[in-house]
Amino acid sequence: MTTSQQEHGQRSPEQAREALHRVRAEVAKAVVGQDAAVSGMIVALLARGHILLEGVPGVAKTLLVRTLATALDVDTKRVQFTPDLMPGDVTGSLVYDSRSSDFEFRPGPVFTNLLLADEINRTPPKTQSSLLEAMEERQVTVDGSPRPLPDPFLVAATQNPVEYEGTYPLPEAQLDRFLLKVVLPVPPREDELEVLRRHAGGFTPRDLAAAGVRPVAGPADLAAGSAALRSVQVAPEVAAYIVDIARATRQSPSLQLGVSPRGATALLGTSRAWAWLNGRGFVTPDDVKALAHGTLAHRLSLRPEAELEGVSVTSVLDSALNAVPVPR
Template sequence: MKVDEVSALAARVREEIGKAIVGQTETVDLLLTALFARGHVLLEGAPGTAKTFLAQCFARTLKLDFGRIQFTPDLMPADIIGANLFNFQTSSFTLSKGPVFCELLLADEINRTPPKTQAALLEAMQERQVTIDGKAHPLSARFMVVATQNPLEQQGTYPLPEAQLDRFLFKQTLQYPDREEERRIVATYGMQSGQTAPADMGVAQVVTPKTLADAGAAVAAVKLSDDIVSYVLDLVRSTRETADLQSGASPRSAAQLALASRARAALAGRDYVIPDDVKALALPVLRHRVILSPAAEIEGRRADEVIAALVDRAAAPR
């Protein structure tokens, strides 16, 4: 598959998801980028902004094996990864797999459960395997987590540990739709009776597993020049040198920003990365990996503002 075919594939996915989701084109593009970059996505937004429904439509369009976990305060790690249960008929233990054994896992309201349970996903997200009673069990090579969370200032939420946040390729903040988009939402779903499923809105599979594999091979062939590598490094390292941030981005974030930029280039129909790819992904890649300094917090600054300023100051290669 050539990169222009990857771009056409992305257009088909956007069009199909658009049958059920109004707007959110940037979020759909980030989900596609994360899929080809083998990363995970954290969606943050107020209740009712279609975070869960978007993940369901995305999985249906690509026909990914879909799993879902509704995170609650009483959820246990075994409820996520599974456990070995004793079978009295055979007098032996058998593995009861948890919902993590899938291709796309929707971790719904991930910040509703304590950090101990959140940590059950650490190995799965990084190594694409889970260890149960000392034995490693591999997950799908396409395993991807799409987690949703409500803003931390809402009641009944727990902050995600830094190690957990660093395993997400992107953090996307979903805003309320504009008036015209909200009008379309009300006009479409105000006529429905009961809960609507993606199939009810005509969302269907438009990509086969072979096409996904071919597209992944095309993304792997995208070129990353030395100048772009230096640009990514300069940008990430600048987060550790500014007084506005108490803690900067990790080396993992630099590697993932470069990888995601290659995927974005392929989705745009190019077999090479340009500085605009890096600039477009800097915020969703870095915003959850930095910590504001106390002085910046007192001034009322936000991480997005600091990162945007660093991007503007970084010298981009020609």
């Protein structure tokens, strides 16, 4: 790294990759057995996308986001989405200041680096959509004035897959804005025993410092990593492989909605990030297959008759992947 880079807090791609690998170890000090979710959030941050976390209550979704923010040394805020939440409660609003006899803008919790949108499907579509501009444009518009959000900016939204009473399912257009969807499973027996051992030893989720979690990377590492993705090569046959997978989903008789071109572009971006994290300057078909389910599954919509027959999105996507020849 040059003297100029050091003075400006810049990182080389190699230093950034090493720092981001250390983040996984730091998060593991507080969160047991959710390595796939940690990797997914790092990929989303590198590819400048957002992530949807799905899991039953109690599988450490909130703890995961808080711990990752600590390890990355970035600001984080949490919004509990409820039926009475208003758009201004997320984006911020104009408030009258009697001292200046004028309106001033009070930023909402969206003005952060890592926003945890907890149970996003419990709030009405009007409030859900207030996040769309923030997610897509990295800004919010209040009273006609655009206000840029901090960089980096990631929305990590959670939804409960079992309690649908009183919820507002995310529309396809909003689901398509999430780069990745990661399912956080109930941990296997050994991991659950480790959770209990830690709690018996005095661990408390509210005190990450006592667990030894410390910042090991920062925004400069994410910026260096994001810049390095542009140099990750994608061979024409690998690009064609991604397109053919997307087109195969559109031809499936079980789906009423296949992968859009935006979805194919998303898979290209996540595959590049995964290749770079694994120390390669080119994307392989294995990278594409490794990220296909996380990047594409939430963009697919089953036909009602296929749902009645017990067909799953996972099986349809597996069929599409198996139907497309892998380039050599």
